[in-house]
Amino acid sequence: MTQQLVINSTKYIDAYEKRIERLNASTIYSSVSISYLTSLNANVQNTFDDISFLRNVQSVLINEVASVNQDFEDFRKLFDEQSVTPFDKTKIEEAQKLKLNIYRLSEIRKLADNWDGYNAKPLDTKLIDLCIELISSHELDYQPDIYPTLDGNIQFEYEPSKDRYLELQISQHCFTFFQKINRKVIKGTTTDWSNIVRLIDELFS
Amino acid sequence: MSSFPEKEIGNPEQLYRAIKPLKFLWNYKLNRPTSAIFHDKNGVSVDRLGDKSEDQLLADYSQRFKEDSGVLRITAGKCREIQTHPVPKPSKSNVNHAEIHDSQSQVLIASEKRDLLARSVEIMKIPDIQD
Numbered sequence: 001m002t003q004q005l006v007i008n009s010t011k012y013i014d015a016y017e018k019r020i021e022r023l024n025a026s027t028i029y030s031s032v033s034i035s036y037l038t039s040l041n042a043n044v045q046n047t048f049d050d051i052s053f054l055r056n057v058q059s060v061l062i063n064e065v066a067s068v069n070q071d072f073e074d075f076r077k078l079f080d081e082q083s084v085t086p087f088d089k090t091k092i093e094e095a096q097k098l099k100l101n102i103y104r105l106s107e108i109r110k111l112a113d114n115w116d117g118y119n120a121k122p123l124d125t126k127l128i129d130l131c132i133e134l135i136s137s138h139e140l141d142y143q144p145d146i147y148p149t150l151d152g153n154i155q156f157e158y159e160p161s162k163d164r165y166l167e168l169q170i171s172q173h174c175f176t177f178f179q180k181i182n183r184k185v186i187k188g189t190t191t192d193w194s195n196i197v198r199l200i201d202e203l204f205s
Numbered sequence: 206m207s208s209f210p211e212k213e214i215g216n217p218e219q220l221y222r223a224i225k226p227l228k229f230l231w232n233y234k235l236n237r238p239t240s241a242i243f244h245d246k247n248g249v250s251v252d253r254l255g256d257k258s259e260d261q262l263l264a265d266y267s268q269r270f271k272e273d274s275g276v277l278r279i280t281a282g283k284c285r286e287i288q289t290h291p292v293p294k295p296s297k298s299n300v301n302h303a304e305i306h307d308s309q310s311q312v313l314i315a316s317e318k319r320d321l322l323a324r325s326v327e328i329m330k331i332p333d334i335q336d
Binding site: 104107108111115116117118119120145147148149150151153155157159165167169176178180185187 | 225227228239241242316317
């Protein structure tokens with residue numbers, strides 16, 4: 001009798017334990033499901049948030065584009081006032097070259113006696129000042145390559161292509177020029193800088 | 206011990222000139238000397254070999270100028286072809302010294318001849334110019 005009771009009791013306990021196990025499994029499953037659903041919900045919320053964010057970005061971008069367009073308009077107007085094309089690369093390059101040339105002339109100003117090892121003379125400060133004035137003149141569209149000569153003068157050189165060359169000797173009183181375009185040579189001396197500017201323009205035309 | 210070179214400069218004879226590594230003497234874009242180095246109312250100084258070898262002269266230049274100096278060379282015949290006038294001008298310190306003039310009667314070389322000289326010289330060594 002007792003033995004039967006133990007057996008029944010064991011069966012009951014086994015059954016009870018299995019029920020507990022099933023219940024645990026269900027609980028875990030439910031817990032996982034709830035957590036999955038929660039994360040799904042969060043994702044849905046995130047998606048809504050993302051859409052909202054994208055709408056904000058779009059709005060910001062629209063404002064940015066409007067602002068960039070306005071800047072461009074202002075930029076264009078500014079250049080129109082100065083008769084300069086906005087995308088004229090040459091003008092920008094020449095402005096940069098002007099800066100470099102002014103720096104180069106400041107270095108040439110410092111050259112001491114015998115700077116080339118063959119007894120070259122230092123350059124006259126007034127001549128350097130004149131050269132800065134000439135290369136900064138409004139009418140000059142193209143910057144030269146600048147070299148000191150060994151006897152204390154300054155030489156401007158232009159060579160836009162193999163068969164187009166212009167050389168200028170700058171002195172306090174006059175400009176001596178030598179221009180060669182397709183083997184046609186022109187040379188002479190002038191005191192009028194605008195004559196030189198015409199030669200330079202012709203060289204690049 | 207160096208001996209005086211021949212009085213006349215023969216057409217095949219080479220004339221040499223060193224170029225200090227200065228950006229004011231060199232045309233970067235065209236990688237050749239500027240014609241401004243031939244603008245000298247006192248005459249353009251050059252060296253003859255005399256009894257030196259070319260290697261000796263180059264070694265002298267490295268010592269006299271700087272190791273990173275450039276070296277140009279042109280024959281007297283080429284100078285005459287472009288109608289300039291090479292003249293021997295030996296001095297106490299340099300018996301091999303010579304000059305290139307415009308002509309027999311004019312020292313300063315005319316612009317078109319200077320341009321031709323700058324294009325005709327042989328570049329033996331490019332100056333190592335550092336900004």
